[in-house]
Amino acid sequence: MERHQIALYLVAILAGGAIGFLAPGSAGVLELSINPVLGLLLYATFLGIPFASIGKAARDVRFLVTVLVLNFAVVPLVVFGLTRFIAEDRALLVGVLLVLLTPCIDYVIVFTGLAGGASDRLLVAAPVLMVAQMLLLPVYLLVFVGPGLVAAIDPAPFVEALIVLIIIPLAAAAGTQALARRSALGRTVMALMQLLMVPLMMATLAVVVGSQIVGVGQELSSLLAVVPLYAAFLLVMVPLGLLAAKPAGLDAAATRAVVFSGATRNSLVVLPLALALPGPLALAALVVVTQTLVELIGMVLYVRFLPLIVPAAQHQRLT
Secondary structure, three states: OOOOHHHHHHHHHHHHHHHHHHOHHHHHHHHHHHHHHHHHHHHHHHHOOOHHHHHHHHOOHHHHHHHHHHHHHHHHHHHHHHHOOOOOOHHHHHHHHHHHOOEOOOHHHHHHHHOOOOHHHHHHHHHHHHHHHHHHHHHHHHHHOOHHHHOOOOOHHHHHHHHHHHHHHHHHHHHHHHHHOOOHHHHHHHHHHHHOHHHHHHHHHHHHHHHHHHHHHHOHHHHOOOHHHHHHHHHHHHHHHHHHHOOOOOOHHHHHHHHHHHHOEOHHHHHHHHHOOOHHHOHHHHHHHHHHHHHHHHHHHHHHHHHHHOOOOOOOOOO
């Protein structure tokens, strides 16, 4: 399955879309399944990260500074430029800003690991990225849109995502690793979850696409305007991520992680924010979902091609 994972992920995306279209009544159940399935996927991912390396990763200040600068200085400039094309449509603008201004803290770790990137360093950076976006998103929205929208933003989904998708799976993985050092049961669980990595990723892709595809289809004519913006964002963040990593002298694995962090957005976390917006901005939620669909395809391509752009044998300055 690992050898054919890219093809399997594409099949999962298509299968999720087919289920969503053929059984639209399943959308509610599928949407409720997103966080549990994603939590299991992240638990399996965290099991594969040697926690002994976390301390070393936490001391990598250059990596953390690079990720913060890329996400909170470079990305907002890119987003401002891209959104000029839809600035007259407030719902589209708000949806794009919500999702593109917030860096991912969950499945980016999975995709980074699949591409041979430094997933342990992104794991360490995740809480910092979450807190930073909670503090800075209102500032960006105030500058780009105005004070009225900021008052409608509820920070609760950010806190919930940090607890449910990072802290709980991380604690469970650390406990399982500790158990595995003393018990055959722990080793069995770790081996089983390793076998389930690809199926769990397929399930995550399928439930996300299946839960939202009907809503996207109903507003397709409006949402088509943002698809080129999302595709352009994914394309431009590759060279920008590489440029950001170069001055820090990061190795190949860390460079791949920087690129993934800059490109992957926090759509599953900001979706509840978009759903809570007032009626005139209701389309913003589907704008966020559309980004998820574009990004999932983009991440599959990133996993395939980024290792070719940043080969593991590439020697970079480490000091």
